[in-house]
Amino acid sequence: MTDIAPNTRVLLASRPHGEPTSDNFTIESGPIPTPGEGEVLLRTIYLSLDPYMRGRMSAAKSYAAPFEVGEPMQGGIVAEVVESRADSLRPGDVVLAYGGWQTYGVAVASHVRKLDPAQAPVSTALGVLGMPGFTAYAGLLEIGKPQPGETVVVAAAAGPVGSAVGQIARIKGARAVGIAGGAAKVAWLEELGFDVALDHRSPTFADDLKAAVPDGIDVYFENVGGHVWDAVLPRLNTYARVPVCGLVAHYNETEPPAGPDRSVRLMTSILTKGLTVRGFIQTEFVKTHQAAFQADAAGWLRDGSLRHREDVVEGLEHAPAALIGLLKGKNFGKLLVQVGPDPTR
Template identity: 55%
Template sequence: MSTDLQNRRIRLASRPHGEPVPSDFLHDNAPVPSPGPGEASLRTLHISLDPYVRGRMNDAKSYAAPMEVGDVIVGGTVSEVVESADDSLAPGDVVLGYGGWQEYSVEEVAGPRRLDPAAAPVTTALGVLGMPGFTAYAGLTAIGKVRPGRPSPSPRRRVPSAPRSRRSPACAVPARSRSPAASGRSRPLEELGVDVALDHRAPDLPGRLAAAAPDGIDVYFENVGGAVWDAVSLSLNEFARVPVCGLAANYNATSLPEGPDRSGALMGQVLAKSLTLRGFIQREFAPTMFEDFQREMSAWVTAGDVRYHEDVTVGLDRAPEAFVGMPRGDNLGKALITLS
């Protein structure tokens, strides 16, 4: 590949304090390198915007190493192979990789997974048929013990949270025993596969939730936290199960919330109601569940049992504003950047 090509990149310029601002992102260019042995050069087509990336901007110990100042912002990508130093990939192949916020990337051939554009739109590999969809599937089936088409482990209602990047899969996995879902915007209920959609910003959310689920809540898929958790926790039934994969309401927080320490009350609930609160990162379930997920979720999408929505922003330069807008609720569905 000619090194005359320039790679447009967006790098971490400084660690954000609270909500990221434009000066936290550095837009620059660099020559596109040629692939070495066992590598391929990829041209980015689509970039996944995910809330967890905000945590990696901080210099704090977590389940994934923090980015260093100066690093290209991380993220899943769908890319086209431009040049390959390995016979397993050829120019023109479309692959799922982890190129981040840049126009070109060089990745080890063992990493990217070849996609079939004829089987499904390639962007679904970043959403409903990819990591976000698998997170919903693993959390609800392995921890929530919800299985579509099978009898409920309890006759009471189940309420998955409706995170913006995982809303439809999280609602649709248990769709055959339809449930209320917390929602930030109005969408047709049949599209979500739920009986009731609630505005998670409503000041009377606890009352609305109690009215929507008068028999209480057995399963709550948690990746929001904040006021949504406060409302849901009041309605949890005995033996309720809470898969926890994120706390998006807290990602831009710079200090602990005001008010009394409520950890004692939470632990009292855990004890009195025999609650299961189980944090997880989807990768722990991938070795045993990912093939089942791909088969089942693909079938559900094809049959229309799972419907998904993508919120597409065109242009690499607009990635920061789209990323910052996610916690505000600016997107509807899986947030993607498409490079023109």
């Protein structure tokens, strides 16, 4: 296979302390791997960047094993089959897979899913029709359980999870309030049909939220934590549901936040209001909700009731800087790295 260019890989060079920096990554070139029986050689087209990656750069115990120092970073990819040693796939097929931050990789054929470019752009398998969209769908409907006329508030609403949460809430007849950072993101949420869009960077944010939810909050989909959560907690109604998907405001912290212990305030609210606060990882719902999500989301995408936005960075070498920016809220929509040409476009 001498006609294939060298394999570029982005490795975790060291574990970050606080915010990741470029020093935590290294880029190297290596040989093209060779697929074994039942495997396929994949050329990466798109690489997904997601907030959970920060947690896996740490050695702290979590729901998934940490990335290994000296090994490639990992993530969801859309890739083209270059060589196949499996009957189910052939060269030229485009698949959804989980792999390294690298130009080429090998995967077990039964562990990837063939994509149909005629149904939707293949990049959507990493966003609105992929893990972020499914996270929104399962977390909101299984834990949030929004009812017609209720108020659903979602943080990081301009991201791939948050934007889907708000739109699905509207589809289900609820009132959607989105919280994002900056005027451009707020304007986009209004374009998507959110009933209210708020800028958490505004000095009047807490008062703005109070005015936006005169009847309180029935469902709060938590992606952020920090000062957004502080403003939301007093507005939660009795029996409000809080699906906890992420806490990106705290991912780079190296010590507990300054100030008094607020756990008593939280526990008092849980007790007196009968709140349901439920953390979740989307994988727990795959068996029960994946098929319904694929059918529903594909239909909503086709009829225009579910819209999405992609933020595409060109070049694998820019993945570290893009991930660092993601953790600071610099992305606008689903963040992807285009590693190589997309043959479907």
